[in-house]
Each structure stands twice: as structure tokens, then as C-alpha cells.
Amino acid sequence: MSVREPFRRLREIALAAMVVVFQLSSAAGLDLGERQTQVWVTQEWSFSGVETEGNPFDLEAKVKFEHKGTGAIHITPMFYDGDGKWLYRFTPTFRGHWRFRIRSDHPMLNGHTGGIKVGKNAIHRPRGFLTHVGSRIAEMNQDARDLDGYEFNVFMDQEAFSPRIDAFGNDPESAVETAMAYLDHAKANGFEIIFISVYHNWFDFGSLRHSDHESVDPDLETFRVLEALIQAVYQAKGRVHIWAWGDESRKQTPVGLPGGVNGEVDRRLQRYIAARLGPLPGWTIGYGFDLHEWTNEAEVNAWADSLNTWSGWPHLLAARGLVLEGDHTFRSYGSFGREDGVETSNGGPTDFAELRGMMVSDRGRPHLLEERHTFNRSGFDLDMDGTRRLLWRKSMAGGVGGFFGFYGASSPAFRGRPYPDVEQIKTHYTFWHKAASMLDSVVDTTLIEAKVAPGFGLRNRERSKHILYYEDERQLYVDLKKMKAPSRAIVIDTKLPYEPYKVVEWRPGLHVFSAPYESDWAIAVGF
Known part of the structure; x- marks a missing residue:
């Protein structure tokens, strides 16, 4: 059986529930009945025959x-899907019984009710929405309360795959095939989050600039491709990081929309993104790049507040170089040392101390390079x-997110590809995603003998799990005197x-591991 077959089957389960279309012919509220599904399997309801005045x-x-x-x-909005159809979606976050009711000023939509009975997800280790606990990025597993630490690292390879959504084509099935190849390529490089950019495709499929179109409504073609891509990647145990906009020098921003940034047209789009994509797990979104050139913190916070207000589910939001203050937001860094923005040192972060300083500067939200x-x-x-080393140092600092890969050969930023020893990156991925995931991590320098063999230490609060990391060392000193019980060390x-x-099996106490040669070593204890 193909490794993707279980995810295809779950998609079939979800799609089977999406074929029911309710033809509304009166204003009376309907009982839409009960459904059965599983945690994290998205459901959809469709209504037709709703007549409206003005812009649907x-x-x-x-x-x-x-x-x-x-x-x-x-709480999720309904959204218009063309041809007189309105839809809404729901992804259950807990097992058990859910009830729902629709509220609208439109009499043909108001008052409808229904229910859903939700069982355990059939996948051994299901993966839901991303959220955060303090500054640690977290992934929902069995339900919204069952959380685990998550290593967030985005991958792009612009030489192999253009990240622009229009480059995937306007046929959802073909776009999914390309997205699966993109995800396979990311995993072959040690990553599971692919990068997608949208720009003015939001309004007109194929348009990158606000000068390319005159549309003021969300483009249905774009959203059908984007949602199919997000769902397929998620079902294949990947994720998508979106850039909503580009920069104004290329006219890839909402500046040129009627009403400008956060004007009526932009707000309509924000509401539509939240309504149509909000119930879908598997995506995060950044506002764009070179933001210091064309927007400000008040505008990006209004954007984030709008998405958070309208979306009924958490999606981590980013605005590189600017401070976001609301819920479900990254502290997202540029790396050119600008004094008036959220920045690392120029070309940084240069060392572990800088990464750790980022994490402690704001303990209430996750951090992303x-x-x-x-x-x-x-x-x-x-x-x-x-x-x-940047990958390992980010993880040991408490889980700073990152963005890696390759520019295309036509870009002045291109400096070659592929990674000359990609297995090193895959080792990092395997260690943190499969061997040593930890949510309640505490940076603890007392776990290593810094004067003898400098290194980095992490542990959980119960002191039952420990991670140690050393660079250019052979003698690895480990202080586990406060560990609760004997544990396996890998x-x-x-x-x-x-x-x-x-x-090896280590008891609480001081330990020295003598490696046969000097290298960068990691030790996981208690996993």
C-alpha cells in the first residue's frame, strides 16, 4: 500500500460528507441532521438557492x-462559492458531540441547526492545527489539548518549484500533483513545510501586481487551487507556509487596491480567507517581504486582528520585521540588522546567545527567522x-522557527544547490520530529560542563527528559544529578x-561519554 493511501482514504471520508447540497426555498430554519466523522477531518455544508442583493x-x-x-x-463565517452557492466548513478539535446553529440577517440562512458526532482519528499519531505554548511552537495531536513541541522550518527550492500559486496551474488535481512532488522534494531535503506565495492571485488568478487587474472580489479559481493544495499537503503529513503579499516595488501589495491597505476590498479578502481557509488545518501565513518599505505595525496588526477575529481556528501569523501583538502571532525576524525593526544582527543570528536572547525577549509568543x-x-x-549548526542551535534555544532552501539560478541571491550533505539536515529532522520532541523545554546550561566541553542543554520541567548538544567535541560531559530515574541515552x-x-542506560549523576573522534554530537535522554 502506498505511504499516502491512509491520507487519501481520509480525504475520501471528508469529501463524501461534502456532497450534500441543501436547496433553500423558504425562510424556515432547517434541522440539518447529524453527521459522524473523526477529529481533524474537515466537514463541509453547501446551500443553494439563496438570492441576495448587492455583492454576494x-x-x-x-x-x-x-x-x-x-x-x-x-465560530466560522459562511463563504460564497459562485453560482448561487454558500458554504461553511468545520474541523472538529475534540471527540464527542458537537451542535451548531447558523446566524444571519438573511432570512433564508438564519436559524439552521445540526450536529456532529466525532470519533477518534484513525491515524496512529494524528496531527492537527499548530498553536503555541508561550514561546514554544506546538502541534495538536489527539485533540486540541494534546500538544507536542513542533520544529517549524520552511523550505523552498525556486529552481525546482516556483512558489507562486499560479505556477501550479488552475486545475486543482494537477496542482495537487505538483504540490506532492514539491513536498516529496522538501522531505528529501529534511523539511516538511513548503512555501507558497499568492500576491494578487487573491483577486485574479495569474495576476501578481495590483496593476494587472481591476478585480475587487476574491478569485474563486485561486482559492480552489490553494485549498486543494493545503489539504493534500496536510494529509501527506506536511504543512504550507503562505506569503500573502510581496513588496511594493513590484506592486505585489494591497497598496494599489481600491481603499488601499485594510480598505473595504482588502477587508473583504481577509474575511474570505478566514471563512474559506480558516477551518482547514495545515497552513500558516506571513504578510510578505520588505514590509518596512510599504507598511507599518498598525496596518499589519489590523490585518492579523481581522484574520484572528474571523477565523474560528488558530493559524500562526507573521509579519517579518514588524511587531505583531495579538493572539497566534510569531515574532518574525529579518536578518539585516535594521535598527527600526524586528531584526537579528546583520547576516545573523550569529550564535546561540543571540537565538536565546530572541526567545527570552518575548516569552509569550513563538519566534521565527x-x-x-x-x-x-x-x-x-x-x-x-x-x-x-543553525538548525541545531535554533532547536536548542527553545525552538526558533526558520526558513531554508534555495533561490532560483536567475536570482542574484542564488549561491548553488543542492545541499552537499543533505543527510545532515535529515538527521536533524528525524531527531526532533521522531526521536526527541519536547513541548515543556527549559534551556539549562547546568546540564553540561561548559568549562570542559562547551555545549547546550535542554530538559523538561519534570527532569525526566534531557537533550544535550556539543560542537567540535570528543569528550561529552553530562550532569544528570537531578534526573528523576534511570533513563536510556541515545x-x-x-x-x-x-x-x-x-x-546506554544512565542513572542520575555525572557522566562522561568518550566519542571515538571529534564532531558535533547530540544526546537524547529519557525518550
Whole structure:
């Protein structure tokens, strides 16, 4: 059986629930009945026959879903899908019984009710929405309360795959095939988040600039491709990071829309993104790039507040170089040392201390290096050693997110491809995604003998799990005097394909591991 077959089957389950279209012919509220589904499997309802005056994209109707067991609530808008159809979606975050009711000023949509009975997801280790606990990025598993730490690293390869949504073509099925190849390529490079840019495709498929079109409504073709891509990548255990806009020098921003940034047209789009994509797990979104040239913190916070207000589910939002203050937002960094923005040092971060300083500067939200730290980029320490070490240092600092890969050969930022030893990056991925994931991590320098063998230490609050990392060392000193009980320790060489070099049983106390040669080593204890 293909490795993707379980995810195809779940998609079939979800799509089977989407074929029911309710033909409305009166204003009386309908009982839409009960459905059965699984946690994280998106459901969809469709209504036709609703007559409206004015712009149908401006019709407002909200659906409130409430879970009987926990009291959890998700409120999502309906959205217009063309040809007189309005839809709404729901992704359950808990098992048990949910009820919903539609509220709208339109009499043909108001008052409809229904229910959903939700069972356990059939996948052994299901993956839901991303959220955060303090500054740690977290992934929902069995339900919204079952969280685990998540290593957030975006990948692009513009030489192999254009990230522009229009480059995937306007046929959703073909776009999904391309997206699957893109995801396979990302995983072959040690990543699972692919990068997609939209620009003015939001309004007109194929348009990059605000000078390319006169549309004021969301483009249905674009959204059908984008949602199909997001769902397919998610079902294949990947994720999508979107850039909404580009820069104004290329006219890839909302500046040129009627009403400008956060004007009526832009707000209509924001509401539509939240309504149509908000219920779908598997995506995050950044506002764009070179933001300091064309927008400001008040405008990006209004954008983030709009998406958060309208979306009933969490999606981490970013605005590179500018401060976002609301819920579900990254502290997203540029890397050119600008004094008036959220920036690392020029070409940075240069060391672990800078990464750790970022994390402690704001403990209430996750942190993301959204500047693209592509291979051998000029002015950055990003050869093979530098790339590998940045990945490990980010993780050991508490889980700073990142952005890696390659520009296309036509870009002045291109400095070659592929990674000369990609197994090193895949080792990092395997270690943190499969061997040593930890949500309640605490940076603890007392775990290593810094004067003897400098390194980095992480542990959980219960002191039952520990991660140690050393660079250019052979003698690895580990202080586990406060560990609660004997635990298995796995030692790996981060420069080699993932395979435990040594597995030992360590009791609480001081330990020294003598490696046969000098390298960059990692030790996971208690996993």
C-alpha cells in the first residue's frame, strides 16, 4: 500500500460528507441532521438557492459550533462559492458531540441547526492545527489539548518549484500533483513545510501586481487551487507556509487596491480567507517581504486582528520585521540588522546567545527567522556546517522557527544547490520530529560542563527528559544529578545519517561519554 493511501482514504471520508447540497426555498430554519466523522477531518455544508442583493461576497452569516463535553466553541463565517452557492466548513478539535446553529440577517440562512458526532482519528499519531505554548511552537495531536513541541522550518527550492500559486496551474488535481512532488522534494531535503506565495492571485488568478487587474472580489479559481493544495499537503503529513503579499516595488501589495491597505476590498479578502481557509488545518501565513518599505505595525496588526477575529481556528501569523501583538502571532525576524525593526544582527543570528536572547525577549509568543536562510547566501554563514549548526542551535534555544532552501539560478541571491550533505539536515529532522520532541523545554546550561566541553542543554520541567548538544567535541560531559530515574541515552553524530551511535542506560549523576573522534554530537535522554 502506498505511504499516502491512509491520507487519501481520509480525504475520501471528508469529501463524501461534502456532497450534500441543501436547496433553500423558504425562510424556515432547517434541522440539518447529524453527521459522524473523526477529529481533524474537515466537514463541509453547501446551500443553494439563496438570492441576495448587492455583492454576494459581502453577505454575512456565522455558524457557531459548540462541544458538549468541553464547552469548546468555534465560530466560522459562511463563504460564497459562485453560482448561487454558500458554504461553511468545520474541523472538529475534540471527540464527542458537537451542535451548531447558523446566524444571519438573511432570512433564508438564519436559524439552521445540526450536529456532529466525532470519533477518534484513525491515524496512529494524528496531527492537527499548530498553536503555541508561550514561546514554544506546538502541534495538536489527539485533540486540541494534546500538544507536542513542533520544529517549524520552511523550505523552498525556486529552481525546482516556483512558489507562486499560479505556477501550479488552475486545475486543482494537477496542482495537487505538483504540490506532492514539491513536498516529496522538501522531505528529501529534511523539511516538511513548503512555501507558497499568492500576491494578487487573491483577486485574479495569474495576476501578481495590483496593476494587472481591476478585480475587487476574491478569485474563486485561486482559492480552489490553494485549498486543494493545503489539504493534500496536510494529509501527506506536511504543512504550507503562505506569503500573502510581496513588496511594493513590484506592486505585489494591497497598496494599489481600491481603499488601499485594510480598505473595504482588502477587508473583504481577509474575511474570505478566514471563512474559506480558516477551518482547514495545515497552513500558516506571513504578510510578505520588505514590509518596512510599504507598511507599518498598525496596518499589519489590523490585518492579523481581522484574520484572528474571523477565523474560528488558530493559524500562526507573521509579519517579518514588524511587531505583531495579538493572539497566534510569531515574532518574525529579518536578518539585516535594521535598527527600526524586528531584526537579528546583520547576516545573523550569529550564535546561540543571540537565538536565546530572541526567545527570552518575548516569552509569550513563538519566534521565527522569516528571512530566507538559503544555502551559501552572501553575508550569512550558511555553508553546510553553518546551515546544520543553525538548525541545531535554533532547536536548542527553545525552538526558533526558520526558513531554508534555495533561490532560483536567475536570482542574484542564488549561491548553488543542492545541499552537499543533505543527510545532515535529515538527521536533524528525524531527531526532533521522531526521536526527541519536547513541548515543556527549559534551556539549562547546568546540564553540561561548559568549562570542559562547551555545549547546550535542554530538559523538561519534570527532569525526566534531557537533550544535550556539543560542537567540535570528543569528550561529552553530562550532569544528570537531578534526573528523576534511570533513563536510556541515545547518542548521535549530527554530521552523519541518522542512526544512534550509542545507546546506554544512565542513572542520575555525572557522566562522561568518550566519542571515538571529534564532531558535533547530540544526546537524547529519557525518550
